[in-house]
């Protein structure tokens with residue numbers, strides 16, 4: 118996979134303040150919303166007596182998220198999901214309701230963690246839609262520090278430590294459960310295989326095939342490769358399974374769901390939004406892999422776009438992040454596993470010697486499982502030059518990058534490696550850590 122090396126400055130993101138309110142609740146923006154979704158936003162605003170302001174385009178799901186103001190003048194964020202056929206699991210109305218149930222569950226089982234979730238102030242359900250409001254927090258996400266100039270890694274890792282303390286010590290560790298048999302196959306691997314039909318419908322040639330050529334290399338397609346690993350590497354995979362599960366602290370901790378206040382309380386606390394939507398016991402590695410996946414593939418691709426070329430004569434598929442990229446992300450991604458060591462992880466993973474291998478495997482699966490999700494995101498995405506990036510490009514980008522990651526893992530296992538070479542592995546999508554004065558490789 119190719120990545121450019123030029124430093125990048127923060128691209129503007131549409132998160133402006135609400136428009137002037139009036140006494141009558143009206144939906145004032147949302148030109149990018151298809152009609153059904155706009156109608157759902159209007160209906161939710163009327164029901165919750167809100168004046169709707171600018172749309173926030175930062176989310177990664179089909180939900181429409183807007184600044185809004187209540188009748189008493191409180192700034193809130195309104196999130197509305199309109200049901201649509203073919204949505205992947207996690208983008209459906211029942212997952213939307215599940216988020217509230219999960220936060221209630223944590224209030225009982227992990228109260229310190231629950232207190233970090235931005236309060237849900239109101240909710241409403243209509244025909245084919247559901248909506249919630251949360252108190253608006255002027256904030257930036259966990260990745261923001263890495264997007265500034267060359268990346269403020271000290272601030273990023275200080276904040277990441279707060280995230281670990283919150284999720285692991287105040288969250289997962291508050292309730293432990295045994296691991297059901299087949300957990301890894303069902304949860305980590307099965308998720309991609311269950312979503313595969315969505316990809317096959319859009320890209321029948323590519324997602325249905327056994328092999329694909331990427332950057333001139335013939336690789337095994339992920340679905341047959343995963344099925345082969347389940348058959349031939351059963352011992353390795355069972356050794357990779359978690360030693361225990363914990364309270365479902367989050368389950369979708371991409372960097373955009375981990376917020377840090379920018380209004381004077383900056384740097385001090387992590388605030389959480391948007392959990393997975395399930396009260397089932399969960400493996401924290403899943404969340405740690407979501408943060409890593411945000412740095413390596415997901416967040417840069419959604420912010421900067423991706424170019425996917427296909428020329429069978431010249432090496433098959435080729436996927437390239439649009440220049441420029443964020444050097445801070447690449448550097449932090451390559452340090453990420455080492456920087457996880459500490460009291461919070463030592464305590465949780467003491468009987469789980471292969472948790473970092475599981476993290477890299479889960480990371481590759483997050484990249485793959487994200488490909489079908491990209492096809493159901495309705496919000497417009499733009500690259501750094503302002504060009505609209507299509508959902509197909511983003512889906513293909515994730516599919517190709519997930520394929521090279523998974524093939525590298527399988528190759529390292531086939532070479533007999535007891536431990537994985539993390540830098541070799543991540544380099545297949547990052548292009549390697551950036552090389553610049555003062556920056557450790």
Ligand SMILES: Nc1ncnc2c1ncn2[C@@H]1O[C@H](COP(=O)(O)OP(=O)(O)OP(=O)(O)O)[C@@H](O)[C@H]1O
Pocket residue numbers: 173175176177178179180182193194196207208235251252253254255256258369373374390391
């Ligand atoms: N209360 C809030 N205060 C500040 N920013 C918020 C708030 N709620 C949401 N945001 C911003 O809006 C973005 C999208 O919101 P959210 O994460 O809830 O939606 P989503 O990722 O599209 O949905 P989901 O993953 O649940 O399907 C967040 O990443 C964050 O930047």
Ligand SMILES: [Mg+2]
Pocket residue numbers: 176177373374391
């Ligand atoms: Mg989110």
